[in-house]
Structures are given as C-alpha cells and as structure tokens.
Amino acid sequence: MTSTPLDVAKLYVSERGRIWRLVQRIVRNQAVADDLVQDSFVNLLGAASKSGNVQDERSYLSRIARNLAIDQKRRERETLTLEDAGIFAMADPIPSAEQVLADRQALKLTFDAMASLPERTRRALEMHRLGECTLAEIGRTLGVSTAQAGRLVLSGYSVVRDRLREAGA
Known part of the structure; x- marks a missing residue:
C-alpha cells in the first residue's frame, strides 16, 4: 500500500491512542510518550516517502513506536538523573x-x-x-x-x- 501524507494523517487519527498506550507502558512518562508517538508517525511518513510502499502500516507503526520507546529507556538507564547527581554531590569525599x-x-x-x-x-x-x-x-x-x-x-x-x-x- 502506498502511503501518502493524507493516509498517515488518517492513520494518526485512528491509531494515536493505541500507539500512545503501547509507548506509555514502556517509558512510563506521559510527556516522553507524547514525543515518541509523534516521532513514530514522522518515521512512518519518512519510510513511506523513501520506499513508497509500506505493506502493513499499523504493524510497521507499532514496531517503530516500540523500538523508539525501548531506545529511550536504554538512554535513560545510561545517564544519571539530576537526583542521582545531587546525591553524589552531597557525599563527603573525605571519610570520617x-x-x-x-x-x-x-x-x-x-x-x-x-x-x-x-x-x-x-x-x-x-x-x-x-x-x-x-x-x-x-x-x-x-x-x-x-x-x-x-x-x-x-x-x-x-x-x-x-x-x-x-x-x-
């Protein structure tokens, strides 16, 4: 099936909620989930314009969203949060x-x-x-x-x- 921007817009209307729930279950952050849903649709649009043909848009979109969410969780695990950094700053480097x-x-x-x-x-x-x-x-x-x-x-x-x-x- 050839995907046009109009097709992706229709898909956005029908699938946004499902994709958001999928991403939210992984990242557990509403703002991040919103961003990743948007990125998923942008990636789908980019893939459709490059190849001109995406067979099953719903499945492809789900895979894109899931991969983006998993990548986001990996990045979060690799970086210290500001809270963690604050805890380390509080520690006295000189033992008593x-x-x-x-x-x-x-x-x-x-x-x-x-x-x-x-x-x-x-x-x-x-x-x-x-x-x-x-x-x-x-x-x-x-x-x-x-x-x-x-x-x-x-x-x-x-x-x-x-x-x-x-x-x-």
Whole structure:
C-alpha cells in the first residue's frame, strides 16, 4: 500500500491512542510518550516517502513506536538523573575519623588472617586478589590443578571473611 501524507494523517487519527498506550507502558512518562508517538508517525511518513510502499502500516507503526520507546529507556538507564547527581554531590569525599579507624582495623584483621593461612593458601589468595591471576595461572605457579587452586583461594577468602565477621568488621 502506498502511503501518502493524507493516509498517515488518517492513520494518526485512528491509531494515536493505541500507539500512545503501547509507548506509555514502556517509558512510563506521559510527556516522553507524547514525543515518541509523534516521532513514530514522522518515521512512518519518512519510510513511506523513501520506499513508497509500506505493506502493513499499523504493524510497521507499532514496531517503530516500540523500538523508539525501548531506545529511550536504554538512554535513560545510561545517564544519571539530576537526583542521582545531587546525591553524589552531597557525599563527603573525605571519610570520617571513625571510618578511617574502622578501615584500618579491618585491614589489620585481614593481614593477620592472611598471615595465619598455610603458605600455599596464602600465596593462592594473594595471587588471586592482589596479583589478579586466573585460577589456571595460580595452579601452574603452585604446581596444582586449577580446581585445587580454586579451593585454595576459596579457603583463604573464607578464613578472612570469618575473622572479619568475628570481629564485627
């Protein structure tokens, strides 16, 4: 079916409400939904003028509107809102004296827990956490299987976690 501006105008009158509800369900914002409905019809008109032939205008229009709404939601997720930016601006970049002391105590507990580990377990944990080595690399270095390297790392993490929990950190 060849779409003319008059055909699109008639389609607008008959389909605007349906398309608006479709878009509104996705974006959850009336003003944005209004804009996206307008954009959908403009895109339909552009596609009709380029190709001169759109087979099923209602379906094509629905697809355009849905795609525009989904793209809008993606853009919203990728950008910080002004509220979010305000929250970050309120945060004090300098930790309090209490926080510094608590962090130092937790770090000391972590070092003490690591020092109490068997040599291979401690090395595996250090290589994984500090050296960012893969389990396969740890296994090769320590002369154990990858699975055993994973068990050593897990064991080390468990000891450190338990010590921190015991201390309430």
